[in-house]
Amino acid sequence: MLSSSGPDLWIADGPPITAAAGFHYPTRMAVARLADGGLWLWSPVAFDAALRDAVAALGPVAHLVAPNALHHMALADWAAAFPDARLHAAPGLRAKRAELAWTDDLGADPHPGWAGQIDQAVFPNAIAPEIVFFHRASGxxxxxxxxxxxxxxxYRGWRGLVARLDGMTGPEPAVPRKFRLAARPRAGARAALAQIAAWPVETVxxxxxxxxxxxAPGFLRRAFRWLG
Ligand SMILES: [Fe+2]
Incomplete structure (x- = not known):
């Protein structure tokens, strides 16, 4: 269910989800425990009572974070289960999911609730800008x-071919070609990458x-070489 991924950081795998054109994806969320004991939930996976209980056992849920406009499917359930948690929208999500009670918008500056503990960079993307985070305690x-x-x-059949051409099933993780093409403006993408490259990353x-x-630093250099 929840497994430790370093000091004050846990991950949980969720059930696969099906996205556009029938492509299914494995899913994973992360839970960080902040200095004040509150929990920061990143990209929550499908809600279930056992996972809710495992999370609640770590501390009070303070923040629910939707890091891009594509990762919002499970948020309503999590927000209902933890009504005191702040709900942080990636760019575009307020409009896309107007019925959710968003309290904050993710941007260049970390929210005061996690500033100094979790850093963030906005990676531009014409499909869905993504907020990349860095949890300092666990690197x-x-x-x-x-x-x-x-x-x-x-993936099987034609989806396997498309996924391979897109770089989704290579020998190591990669930026899918659709996202390389969508990484605009280029200057903003390079600025985000420079910010990420300055983090002392040990785990991705x-x-x-x-x-x-x-x-991890060598992997990140290879993964973003296309950006130049
Ligand atoms: Fe996704």
Whole structure:
């Protein structure tokens, strides 16, 4: 259910979700415990009572974070279960999910609730800008869709071909081609990458793919070489 991923950081895998054109994705969320004991939930996966109880056992849920406008499916359930939590919208989500009780908008500056503990960079994307986070205590960078790696054999038939061409099923996690093309403006993407490269990253977590723990800085350099 919840597994430790370093000091004050846990991850939980959710059930696969089906997105556009019938592509299904494995899902993962992260839970960070902040200095005041409150919990920061990143990209919550499908809600269930057992996961809710496991999370609640770690502390009070203070923040629910939707790191891009594509990761919002489970938020209503989590917000209903933890009505005191602040609800943080990635760019575009307030309009897309107007019925949710958003309290904050994610941007260049970390919310005061986690500033100094979790850093963030806004990676521009014409499809869905993504807020990339860095959890200092565990040295963990959190990527939502920007980096992906599906397990071998995850997709069959034409989807397998499309996924391979898109870079979603390579030997190590990669930025899918659709997101490379959408990384505009280029200057903003390079600025975000420079910010990420300055973080002392030891582990790279992603919503769709297994964590990278070996030579994380070298992996990130390879993964973003296309950006120049
Ligand atoms: Fe995703």
């Amino acid at each position: 963990t960078a959190l990527f939502t869709d920007l980096l992906q790696q599906m397990p071998p054999g995850w 977590l992603m919503a769709h793919g297994n964590p990278v723990t070996r030579d």
